[in-house]
Amino acid sequence: MAPYESDDSTGAAQADDELRAERRRKAARYVVPVAVVGVAAATIGLVPALADSGDPNLPKITAQELINKIAKSDVQQLSGTVKISTDLGLPDLGGLESSLLSGATQGSGDGSSADPSAKLTELASGTHTLRVAADGPEKQKVSLLESGAEYSLIHNGTNVWGYDSKSNEVYHSTVADSGKAERHEPPATPKDFADEILKSVDGTTSVTVDGTAQVAGRDAYRLVIKPKQSGTTVGAISIAVDAKTGTPLKFTLTPSSGGAAVIDAGYTQVSFAEPAASTFEFTPPKGAKVTEGDETGKAGKSGGNGKADGWDKGGKPSEAPDHGSAKGLGKDGFDVLGKGWNSIAVLDSGSKGGLPTGSASGGGDLSGFLGSLGDPVSGKFGKGTVFSTRLINALITDNGKVYVGAVDKAALVKAANAG
Amino acid sequence: MSQADVAVAEGAAGVGGAAGTAVRPSPLWTLGLLRSELVTTLRRWRTLALLGVLAAVPILVGISVKIETSGDGQAGRGGGGGPAFISQITNNGLFLVFTALAATLPFFLPMAVGVVAGDAIAGEANAGTLRYLLVAPAGRTRLLLTKYATTMAFCLLATLVVAASALAVGALLFPLGGLTTISGTQISFTEGLGRALLIALVVAASLTGIAALGLFVSTLTNSGIAAMATTVGLLITVQILDQIPQLHALQPYFFSHYWLSFADLMRDPVYWDDLVKNLELQTLYAAVFGSAAWARFTTKDITA
Numbered sequence: 001m002a003p004y005e006s007d008d009s010t011g012a013a014q015a016d017d018e019l020r021a022e023r024r025r026k027a028a029r030y031v032v033p034v035a036v037v038g039v040a041a042a043t044i045g046l047v048p049a050l051a052d053s054g055d056p057n058l059p060k061i062t063a064q065e066l067i068n069k070i071a072k073s074d075v076q077q078l079s080g081t082v083k084i085s086t087d088l089g090l091p092d093l094g095g096l097e098s099s100l101l102s103g104a105t106q107g108s109g110d111g112s113s114a115d116p117s118a119k120l121t122e123l124a125s126g127t128h129t130l131r132v133a134a135d136g137p138e139k140q141k142v143s144l145l146e147s148g149a150e151y152s153l154i155h156n157g158t159n160v161w162g163y164d165s166k167s168n169e170v171y172h173s174t175v176a177d178s179g180k181a182e183r184h185e186p187p188a189t190p191k192d193f194a195d196e197i198l199k200s201v202d203g204t205t206s207v208t209v210d211g212t213a214q215v216a217g218r219d220a221y222r223l224v225i226k227p228k229q230s231g232t233t234v235g236a237i238s239i240a241v242d243a244k245t246g247t248p249l250k251f252t253l254t255p256s257s258g259g260a261a262v263i264d265a266g267y268t269q270v271s272f273a274e275p276a277a278s279t280f281e282f283t284p285p286k287g288a289k290v291t292e293g294d295e296t297g298k299a300g301k302s303g304g305n306g307k308a309d310g311w312d313k314g315g316k317p318s319e320a321p322d323h324g325s326a327k328g329l330g331k332d333g334f335d336v337l338g339k340g341w342n343s344i345a346v347l348d349s350g351s352k353g354g355l356p357t358g359s360a361s362g363g364g365d366l367s368g369f370l371g372s373l374g375d376p377v378s379g380k381f382g383k384g385t386v387f388s389t390r391l392i393n394a395l396i397t398d399n400g401k402v403y404v405g406a407v408d409k410a411a412l413v414k415a416a417n418a419g
Numbered sequence: 420m421s422q423a424d425v426a427v428a429e430g431a432a433g434v435g436g437a438a439g440t441a442v443r444p445s446p447l448w449t450l451g452l453l454r455s456e457l458v459t460t461l462r463r464w465r466t467l468a469l470l471g472v473l474a475a476v477p478i479l480v481g482i483s484v485k486i487e488t489s490g491d492g493q494a495g496r497g498g499g500g501g502p503a504f505i506s507q508i509t510n511n512g513l514f515l516v517f518t519a520l521a522a523t524l525p526f527f528l529p530m531a532v533g534v535v536a537g538d539a540i541a542g543e544a545n546a547g548t549l550r551y552l553l554v555a556p557a558g559r560t561r562l563l564l565t566k567y568a569t570t571m572a573f574c575l576l577a578t579l580v581v582a583a584s585a586l587a588v589g590a591l592l593f594p595l596g597g598l599t600t601i602s603g604t605q606i607s608f609t610e611g612l613g614r615a616l617l618i619a620l621v622v623a624a625s626l627t628g629i630a631a632l633g634l635f636v637s638t639l640t641n642s643g644i645a646a647m648a649t650t651v652g653l654l655i656t657v658q659i660l661d662q663i664p665q666l667h668a669l670q671p672y673f674f675s676h677y678w679l680s681f682a683d684l685m686r687d688p689v690y691w692d693d694l695v696k697n698l699e700l701q702t703l704y705a706a707v708f709g710s711a712a713w714a715r716f717t718t719k720d721i722t723a
Contacts, residue, residue: 029713029718030711030714032713032714033707033708033710033711033714036703036706037707040703040707131602131690143602143603143686145686147503148601148682150602150603154603161603163603165506165507165602167506168506168510276688278604278605279604281604281605282603282604283605285511285598285599286511
């Protein structure tokens, strides 16, 4: 019996071994999918790190030379993709927010979804992909890429077309006087930009060249602009300037409170070749609803303003915001207090009681709601409400004055007390 | 019907002949296997019904847009809701192709593919025919590849059915001609047709990921119904997860995340970034789940 038993046990052990080997052989096959996952994960993790071959080596340059380079740059033809992220820290109201914003700029608008002022205010929050193309001062195009749709703003000669492919609506206006056309300089045309920069280089600003960077596969210098004054919400502005052409490629504005950039706009792809002529040609598709910007008179005018905003936001990611806004407001007849980065625009809304804190007149629920978004403050000027974003703060006093600026709350109250 | 029968008979003859003469199956043998698989799949009533449903979607969309706009000749006025491109259909019937694909890609097309892929192995096991298929000297790897190729062919066929039906309905109900891209530029009708074909191919390629996933699920179970339900269930789950903003870090890795990027082909110039990401992602899914299906199928005990 014993031998048999031992025979049996060795046989069983052999079978066991075979089974184990078999099982191992089977398990080994699962290594293949696991390896594929591993390789993919490694590729995703490592390729960007490997591609980031460090900052390019470029000859040293001073800030002044770099600014001159920007000013001298005469890039007329350009096309590329711009990614723009804005995080103003506005309360997230979803669709309500954009409708409020467009309502604000559009005023008594005509309601066409192809109206540039209605559309480009979308850029005020979130991340968007834009395509820009320019061929001289007469032909420009900006397209806002949406999921399965696109909004295009085309300037060709005297015509300005807005085309919203989602709703198949067209907005058309004409740029009659050429002086105005000059104002709508192409996106990322360095001239406007350089002007703004040079304006900001005064006693209140420090401008330095902070190394180099790679933007959209091109070597670039980094120009860093920092306000010397305290009290402003602007932390630093960093601009990547193409080393060859002097075109600004990336614009980042970080707030003094830290955290993510308020505005981050940069090319992800750029080419200085001549864009195809067909890019700038537009005929309204059959059946599309066409809104004439000029017919609507006043609304058309406000559309025009919105458009200028759009160019600024979209393509000229470059304008120092406080100067831009201060200048814009100043033009329209508002008072500007302070100078440089601490400029505060003051306007009198005329409505006594300002933005009421509930008790005033019959403002009702809406004002109560708006009031709840701000912080109540008081000072020598009386009482008021401060509305904060990460960049722009506004103080609306109960006697109807509005103080707006890229400054912190204390500076606004101080200005209100003084004025 | 009779033609198909002949095809099967030929396939069977090919099998017999090759098995008789050589131990190592020739490449022709694989073609024979593929052909018989294709014919079996396409002759199933459920496959035909799926294709019928897919063909009906553009008809439905086309007729409703026609009725809706017969008054004022404007679709989607003011709203801009509905699937992509729907407001342009009245201008150009070709846009019905894009609208139909945009409408069927999130659910109908992948569901049909999920049914066919889930059924591929588990259905055979369920019907008790899998072991007979394996008795023939084809080898499991070859059988699996054939099954995957059949599923891919179905992806392409299903997409082309939607596109062709949409083109026919679009040509009947709406004007054709040169069209405006969503970037506002004009392209000729021929180029538009070319882009439509390219879009159909991209849509078919977008389905390779879920096809591989379905095939893997199919090797896990012996119940065809269970495999189909799991695949379609996974599809719905992923579609829902893709809508949750808190998961945005994961979303670029969902197989359905870049599906609608095919619309980028209608921009001028074409915006390739998302299209390329989509194709890379589909390749990755096909590689991972294809090899997992292979690991499972070549090692499992076939009991049915």
